[in-house]
Amino acid sequence: MVKLKVNGIDRSFDGDPGMPLLWYVRDILGLTGTKFGCGIALCGACTIHKNGEAIRSCVTTMSAAAGSDIRTIEDLGAHGLHPVQEAWMQVNVPQCGYCQSGQIMQAVSLLKSNPHPADQEIDDAMAGNICRCGTYQRIRKAIKLAAGKIT
């Protein structure tokens, strides 16, 4: 039995402890904002927060998530938009949008540890998150905008 907290709610899971967290939040909890893109931590579409840090939920097993505090995109804007989400909207970042939950979760994590990232630091932090539509220029801009808002 794996116990964990997801978006503030205590949960327990008695299925395959080797199942990635991604499929638990999507298939079992129905939290579909977190996306499946590659399954092997190459694209970042599945990025969520585990104890406040961005992780790839597609390679994080349920047993590895045991006892942790998990936050998904659904939680981020639950009490009004997060400044990163506001910036995303202001800059019109998304095209298809499929990767953007992961991008946003990664960006929130970046700004938490580095409130004023330089261009290179943004690139380094975001290089694990693929956007096939090619919204990178706007992602950079939105992160800078959010950095200004958060402080």
Add this chain to the structure above:
Amino acid sequence: MSQIQNVSRRRFLKGAFGAGALILAVRYLPPVLMHGHATGGQTDADRAALHPNLFVGIQQDGTVYIVAHRSEMGTTIRTSLPLVLADELDADWNRVKINQAIGDKRYGDQNTDGSHSIRSFFDTLRECGAAARWMLIAVAAKRWHAPASECSTELHTVVHQASGRRLGYGELAAEAARLTVPKKEQLLLKEPSEWRYIGKGMTSVDLANLCTGKAMYGMDARMDGMVYASIEHPPVFGGKIKSLDEQEALKVVGVHQTVTIDPFKPPAAFQPLGGVAVIADSTWAAFQARKKLKIVWDNGPNESYDSVEYKKELKETAHKPGKLIRSVGDSAKDFPTGKNVFEADYYVPLLAHAPMEPMVALAEFKDGKVTAWAPTQNPQAAQAIVSSELGIPVEAVVCHVTLLGGGFGRKSKPDYVAEAAVLSKKLGRPVKVVWTREDDVKFDYYNAVAAMYMKAAVDDRGKPTAWLQRSVFPPITSIFDVNAVYGDPPHLAQGWTDLPYDLPSIRIENGPAQAHVRIGWLRSVANIYHAFAIQGFTDELAHRANRDPVEYVLDLIGPARTLDFTNVQYPNYGADYNTYPWETGRLRNVIEMVADKSGWAKNKSKKGHGFGFAAHRSFLTYVATVVEVEVSDDGEIRIPRVDMAVDAGLVVNPEATRAQFEGAAVFGTSIVRSGEITAKNGVIQQSNFNDYPVARINEVPAQTNVYITESSAPPAGVGEPGVPPFVAAFCNAIFTATGKRVRDLPLSSNNLFG
């Protein structure tokens, strides 16, 4: 009854599915066919108090429903096209709700590809909005006993200026519904100066959902009682199962059973590839169990496909005389020989789409009918293939269109929707088919691998006196006709047939190539390899002649004129040539514009720092691009800046259009840096983003500037035209920075940089 009727099928359509972009013209029909409530009640628009046509409905509370019949994959089309209708209706956009249409031929063409959604439906949606506005005005005028000519509208309200009386659209809707829908000739369309939204644009109606995880993609579709399926496809195209041992797979917790899917009957078209589906109660269980299947395959004839050998064959074919596509001047004469003759081989490999959302579909077969939820660019093709696979009428297939996590042409081919429907029929319950990334990369409809042979004889200023270009690629038509080996006119017309140069002798040819995998449309399609070869070779000739590439291209294009395609097969992207002629003056304009905006004249290339240029017309849009690159001594490439000048005719949504061109630069970056699918023993060698890398944030242009020309020409495409000139300009920039000419893509495998 139908309001919108298909009036012309292009001649290049072959069989059930088109050989080129599927384009059906639509027109407004007489009111007798337009009126009434017999539209099936599928959308809120259909059910609204006033619904004069398929695309709009107005409720008594003033809510306006507008139908989006095209698929949203990131272009903002779900917003931009309804915006056109809202403008002519003079509706308050804040009171508009969008209904996503199901697949239904009443809407006309729904295949969201070919960059033609705005072009093909701009007039129709204007007329649909204007018709509703006409009826609202007529009712208000009647109530006020005033002539309709004295009444006008102001944002959701009919106004009688003289008396100052006003009535909201909602108050008029029910009574307006009793009127006869006006004929097209009665409509008063707005003057462009009166447009409220067209040309100004609007952010996506889905923007907030896209930023909060609430947006619903195909991957997110759910149905009570559904099971998950993961399918092991034949590793070689056309392969069949010889034997199957499923024992270990069935032991995985959560697995229900396996189901065998029959192999397709050639031609493949949009049929399922066949294979073994593992059915489970979670995606994960299905994925895990699938790895434990033991299948012996009969690979069939494509087992001999080796992409290294195939590349050699294509290049050899490109060096032999081919089929004549277009000839200018005395091109039949022997090509000149001597030291002023130059030749070059260009090559682009197979490319995969790799949209962020892998293929996925949910379908339920029940009582002889199918209900499907799918991220499809082409819901009518999904209906058709489900219908033929299950042997049920097309009308018995309801295909709901979710948001698409990227499409790029892959999701115009609904094989994955058919898989879900086939499985649901066999299992008697809803089935969600989920492809892995590996499935997506290995079982794509790839953009064709292509070899281009280029040859020019030049005069003492380096200008060609004779020009020969010959392309060889397995055609997309091969998925519909196994014997198809030559390029078809619509795809040859993508930047090959229509070489815009004003030269005394031009010979354009195409050679044969047999397909060994499924070939399909990918963003910009044949323009990618055609523009790469033409614009690369032109750049080579300019540098050989020590001439400025921009000045040189303008010299080759020659004076402003309309290209003459008399006696040439030139489908022009399915558009009427009189409405959308090929105008060299417009290409010249964007070239001059991008040279100006990028500071071309003062940007001097030096070792390790270069500027490249290319210009190309595709999807009826003219684009010129300048790319700046920095190349380090160890071959690492940065792209500090990209400038693009765009003439897409009238642009409905400029912000969304800029985003499409920014994205095109990124898409092109992936193609140049690392886009390559290879095969050995018929098996695709790539599997995921490790061996099919796509551009990441640290590899893309740091800044892409998009300049949109003011134009009153009819609207053209914006989703695709940015890619081809970017690819060529990027490679031309690498030459100026390094002296190394990129003729083989991608950079990751051409050994140019050791």
